[in-house]
Amino acid sequence: MAILVLDGVTRVVEIPDAEPLHILRGVxxxxxxxxxxxxxxRSGSGKSTLLNILGLLDEPTGGSIRFDDVPVQRMSAAERDKRRGREVGFIFQQFNLLPGRTAAENVATPLLYAEPHRFWRRRRLALExxxxxxxxxxxxWLPSRLSGGEQQRVAIARALVREPRVILADEPTGALDVETGQAVMGLLDGVARDSRAALVTITHDPHIxxxxxxxxxxxxxxxxxxEVEAVR
Structure with missing residues (x-):
């Protein structure tokens, strides 16, 4: 079943005293x-703009997007915020962990705004x-004691603790070496499949x-x- 459907999505930015900037053209x-x-x-190709639209952070200029068969353009801003907070998990190249909080506390952070039955169980869910x-x-452990690969795994756990329907990963291995990056992606792919979440990876790395x-x-x-040649 389709969770995300984009039809002819465009994104145009108006620039004073210049031609409009066409970032996305009928995606x-x-x-x-x-x-x-x-x-x-490549850098500047519109990847981040597309990710923001997929994650309900930005609206397209034209075309349509359906999230779980609901037209996003018909949602109010509050409805988009609620759906994004409940059903979308973001993973970025920079881990963005809170340095003064333990791994468990970092993972539990999204649950501070969850429903009461998840809020009160947030440490147990983070540990799981x-x-x-x-x-x-x-x-x-604090983030400063963790390796880069471990910090990224904490970031993955934080994104998945709410059990999102959609996982958006923006250059998730860009700060890791090749071997660690492939291991992290294998982990992310496996967890996403197990939970039946849609996973969209934005990357410049053909191996990933x-x-x-x-x-x-x-x-x-x-x-x-x-067509991208498979990793051997």
Whole structure:
């Protein structure tokens, strides 16, 4: 079942005393539950803009986007915020962990705004998610004691603790070495499949892109199917 459907999505930015900047030009994309889709492209190709639209942070200038078969353009700002907070998990290149909080406290942070039955169980849920990413023995460690790969796994656990329907990963391995990056992506892919979440990875690395079920290239604001050689 499709969770995200983009149809002819455009994004245009008006610039005073200059021609409008066309960032996205008629993007079509369908992402199903449990599917991993990767999008590659050079810097400035519109990848981050597309990610923001997929994550309900920005609205398209034209075209339409449906989230779980609900037209996003018909949602109020409050409805978009609520759906994003409940059903979208973001993972970034920079881990953005709170330095003065333990791994468990970082993972539990999104649950501070969760429903009461999850709020009161937030430490237990955080510990369960840390165990799932192989860091149960690091629960009470501060980020400064963790390696780069461990910090990224904490960031993954934080994004997944709310059990989102959609996971958006923006250059999630950019700060890691190749071997650690592939291990982290394998972990993220496995957890997403187990939870039947849609996973969209934005990357410039063809090796990371090759791990996805479907691959696309964003070039000049236009999205094309892309063949990426599999990692050996």
């Amino acid at each position: 079509d994309l369908v992402v199903d539950a449990g599917e991993h889709v990767s999008i590659v492209g 998610m840390l165990d799932r990413v192989g860091l149960a023995d690091r629960a009470d 892109a090759a791990l996805a079920d479907r691959r696309h290239r964003l070039d000049g604001g236009v999205l094309h199917p892309a």
